[in-house]
């Protein structure tokens with residue numbers, strides 16, 4: 001019997017399928033569409049049974065259905081302000097902090113770890129490093145604006161469990177982002193040259 005809310009089957013998320021086995025009639029509870037832990041974590045269904053006899057008899061039971069979270073959400077980077085790096089700053093200076101949000105409902109499905117993408121096309125990988133837990137990004141070199149005016153850094157956020165998404169081959173989910181770092185002249189250096 002559908003209720004008045006999604007949790008009580010208003011949208012016919014669940015349906016009953018009757019199955020006769022010898023002299024017993026079973027009712028299997030089946031799903032009409034995919035369930036999403038991040039939308040609804042539990043349902044309670046009212047099941048009603050009636051007979052077909054001359055004397056109408058009926059009874060009801062409530063079935064609680066509790067979902068288990070699977071790792072189906074990908075960590076997504078939040079938007080950042082424009083970043084700038086000052087030339088001449090010492091190695092190890094913090095330049096920014098990235099943040100990715102994984103909407104999964106439970107740990108470690110929503111645990112996020114940060115990486116600098118280790119590929120040849122990631123031009124910033126030799127110039128910046130990232131704190132895997134906090135997403136803070138630090139310089140690995142002292143920059144000189146006369147050499148190169150800007151750097152692009154590709155970073156990755158990975159979650160903490162094998163993915164439940166199709167074709168994931170047991171790997172965690174991951175999202176990527178490219179951060180542009182234009183180099184700015186150091187103001188104190190400019191003052192000194194006046």
Ligand SMILES: [Ca+2]
Pocket residue numbers: 036037038039072073
């Ligand atoms: Ca989900």
Ligand SMILES: [Ca+2]
Pocket residue numbers: 071072073074075102103104109110111159160173
């Ligand atoms: Ca996840």
Ligand SMILES: [Ca+2]
Pocket residue numbers: 037038069070071072073103104105109
């Ligand atoms: Ca999930």
